[in-house]
Amino acid sequence: MTKRALISILGIFIIFSFLAVPFLVSSMEINIHVDPYKKVSIFILADQEQYYLLGSFHKDASGLGEVQVNYPGTEGKVKINIKISERVL
Numbered sequence: 001m002t003k004r005a006l007i008s009i010l011g012i013f014i015i016f017s018f019l020a021v022p023f024l025v026s027s028m029e030i031n032i033h034v035d036p037y038k039k040v041s042i043f044i045l046a047d048q049e050q051y052y053l054l055g056s057f058h059k060d061a062s063g064l065g066e067v068q069v070n071y072p073g074t075e076g077k078v079k080i081n082i083k084i085s086e087r088v089l
Helices: 003-024
Strands: 029-032 038-046 053-062 068-070 078-086
Touching: 029 038, 029 078, 038 068, 053 068
Parallel strands: none
Antiparallel strands: 029 068, 038 053, 038 078
């Protein structure tokens, strides 16, 4: 196999990798900043004519008031509802 053939194969592989990555690794990172030590509920809804629940997360905010979740969905457009409440100790 010649050097030119190897470079061509490598180039095709690189182009395919860049085209395939968005479909293989499609997730959404959601970062929320609230008052410290609050309970946060995050609801991911399909953004269509009628909403339906795709996923939900229930987390406690850190001492800095930060909450981070990763939603692994592939939908192009979603609606996010957030409910913040007092944490029961």
